[in-house]
Amino acid sequence: MPRYYFDTRNGDLVRDDLGIDCDSFQSVLDQATTGLADFAQDAVPGAKLREIAVQVRDEKDKPVMQAILRLEIKKPK
DSSP: OOOOEEEEEEEEEOOOSSOESSSSHHHHHHHHHHHHHHHHHHHHOSEEEEEEEEEEEETTTTTEEEEEEEOOOOOOO
């Protein structure tokens, strides 16, 4: 089963050195979006503008996908 690495970005990139075995692209997508939601719980509160991401790469260090969450708070004019 292929191993994928889920790096996180909240300004700086934090590389995943352990990875997760995934048997399908749907599994990779599920892991990335679930991880992004978990990551957002700590990164987003109190922010007026924040962009966080999970970048996925395969065993050969090739980018596979990226999930991005952008939060922007604006006051009405």
